[in-house]
Amino acid sequence: MARPTQRITESQQAMLSYIQDYILTNGRPPTFRDIQRGANISSLSMVSHYLDILREAGEIEFNESSSRGVWVKSLPKPGDFVRVPMCGVITCDGEHGVPTPDADALRNPEDWIPVARSLVGNAKLEDLYALRARGDSMIDAMINDGDLVIMRRNFDYKDGGLYAVMLSDRNETTLKRVFKDGKKFKLKPENPRLEPFWVDARSAQLQGRVVCVVRAM
Amino acid sequence: MARPTQRITESQQAMLSYIQDYILTNGRPPTFRDIQRGANISSLSMVSHYLDILREAGEIEFNESSSRGVWVKSLPKPGDFVRVPMCGVITCDGEHGVPTPDADALRNPEDWIPVARSLVGNAKLEDLYALRARGDSMIDAMINDGDLVIMRRNFDYKDGGLYAVMLSDRNETTLKRVFKDGKKFKLKPENPRLEPFWVDARSAQLQGRVVCVVRAM
DNA sequence: TATTATACCGAACTGATGTTCTTTGTCAAT
DNA sequence: ATTGACAAAGAACATCAGTTCGGTATAATA
Numbered sequence: 001m002a003r004p005t006q007r008i009t010e011s012q013q014a015m016l017s018y019i020q021d022y023i024l025t026n027g028r029p030p031t032f033r034d035i036q037r038g039a040n041i042s043s044l045s046m047v048s049h050y051l052d053i054l055r056e057a058g059e060i061e062f063n064e065s066s067s068r069g070v071w072v073k074s075l076p077k078p079g080d081f082v083r084v085p086m087c088g089v090i091t092c093d094g095e096h097g098v099p100t101p102d103a104d105a106l107r108n109p110e111d112w113i114p115v116a117r118s119l120v121g122n123a124k125l126e127d128l129y130a131l132r133a134r135g136d137s138m139i140d141a142m143i144n145d146g147d148l149v150i151m152r153r154n155f156d157y158k159d160g161g162l163y164a165v166m167l168s169d170r171n172e173t174t175l176k177r178v179f180k181d182g183k184k185f186k187l188k189p190e191n192p193r194l195e196p197f198w199v200d201a202r203s204a205q206l207q208g209r210v211v212c213v214v215r216a217m
Numbered sequence: 218m219a220r221p222t223q224r225i226t227e228s229q230q231a232m233l234s235y236i237q238d239y240i241l242t243n244g245r246p247p248t249f250r251d252i253q254r255g256a257n258i259s260s261l262s263m264v265s266h267y268l269d270i271l272r273e274a275g276e277i278e279f280n281e282s283s284s285r286g287v288w289v290k291s292l293p294k295p296g297d298f299v300r301v302p303m304c305g306v307i308t309c310d311g312e313h314g315v316p317t318p319d320a321d322a323l324r325n326p327e328d329w330i331p332v333a334r335s336l337v338g339n340a341k342l343e344d345l346y347a348l349r350a351r352g353d354s355m356i357d358a359m360i361n362d363g364d365l366v367i368m369r370r371n372f373d374y375k376d377g378g379l380y381a382v383m384l385s386d387r388n389e390t391t392l393k394r395v396f397k398d399g400k401k402f403k404l405k406p407e408n409p410r411l412e413p414f415w416v417d418a419r420s421a422q423l424q425g426r427v428v429c430v431v432r433a434m
Numbered sequence: 435t436a437t438t439a440t441a442c443c444g445a446a447c448t449g450a451t452g453t454t455c456t457t458t459g460t461c462a463a464t
Numbered sequence: 465a466t467t468g469a470c471a472a473a474g475a476a477c478a479t480c481a482g483t484t485c486g487g488t489a490t491a492a493t494a
Contacts, residue, residue, distance in 0.1 A: 259442070259443065259444095260442070260443050260444060261443095261444085262442075262443070262444080263441090263442065263443080266441090266442085282449085282450090283450085284450065284451075
């Protein structure tokens with residue numbers, strides 16, 4: 001990425017910071033007069049002039065002749081993210097190991113988790129939900145206590161993906177890496193120190209695909 | 218969370234969708250006239266009226282008497298996120314196992330990683346950087362090949378946190394959970410199946426703290 | 435049919451907002 | 465001192481944008 005060809009002055013830098021703070025605080029860009037007041041610029045024409053310089057320096061972009069048209073390039077845009085409903089907990093007991101949330105839980109979640117759009121691919125928003133891992137029962141899937149697991153319903157099956165697998169004969173749902181082999185599934189724990197095993201495709205249902213895992217520390 | 222007390226009509230829903238799309242596309246809210254044109258509303262006063270209804274229904278919020286003051290509540294705001302510079306790779310060889318990026322790498326990164334602000338706590342933006350894990354050398358820290366590790370310089374030491382630890386006698390830097398015990402560090406692999414071990418505090422340097430780990434699948 | 439209430443349209447209004455232009459101030463070279 | 469080049473201030477302007485309001489159409493009610 002190219003560095004600014006033009007050095008910017010201290011007051012221009014201060015103005016840039018103000019615009020950035022304004023966007024972060026208000027969620028939308030400021031007007032020229034907001035900038036003038038907030039960054040203590042002496043006149044509107046100076047605001048306009050500084051904006052030209054900041055644009056040349058590659059720090060901002062803006063739509064001319066349109067209100068609140070300025071944006072700081074280093075800031076993410078709303079379209080870079082999605083919000084995913086938090087719908088419950090992955091526990092180690094089989095019955096509710098990996099819950100499938102109902103419509104109500106999806107619409108009225110306990111919480112909303114912001115996730116970078118680049119992490120969830122082309123998934124439809126309404127197919128995504130988040131679960132919190134509890135205990136170390138998912139350690140074979142390299143998922144730790146407290147991890148956030150973003151799941152996707154209505155996935156396309158992709159060999160080798162990590163899925164919530166319901167094993168009907170064991171009455172148990174866990175996360176495993178899945179490979180299809182004729183009428184059998186090969187279920188491979190994510191931890192390479194553990195051995196894979198096979199189950200009959202009829203006794204295994206793929207309830208959702210893991211889209212990403214997030215661990216706050 | 219309270220459900221909408223008022224059912225919204227189809228055209229109101231269409232208007233809501235238009236506003237949402239506008240924000241996602243343009244990064245800022247639309248004007249009333251944008252909405253009128255884009256969502257095919259017959260008059261400006263109808264736009265205003267529908268906005269009142271959508272606000273009552275809890276779908277939007279807006280600043281009155283201010284241009285482009287409407288926001289769709291289900292959309293994240295720019296302030297919900299930060300962008301972290303991508304500064305290299307964690308490999309299994311000791312020397313460059315967990316690199317500490319220089320100023321230039323921080324300012325001109327290969328890439329920018331969007332991260333939810335709630336994940337990075339109160340860290341200063343300039344202290345954060347991202348590394349990509351390569352190989353399974355970090356598996357003891359529950360970090361997988363391809364994982365994104367968000368690191369923080371200038372951290373406050375917190376007992377039991379995950380740190381990039383430089384072991385000078387081994388000439389090796391790895392990620393371990395660290396507990397202080399007098400003049401010794403207790404280094405505990407994240408994987409509970411592995412045993413912790415002790416090192417002298419003088420031969421171990423904490424280079425950075427792991428703030429969060431993100432795994433795309 | 436007459437009445438009332440409600441939804442809706444469109445124009446006009448008022449303040450907000452980006453742009454332009456003239457004037458003023460500063461500084462260096464002549 | 466004079467001039468020219470440049471930066472900066474402030475007013476004026478044209479358009480943008482949210483609000484208001486009188487009027488019309490539609491539907492329900494008596």
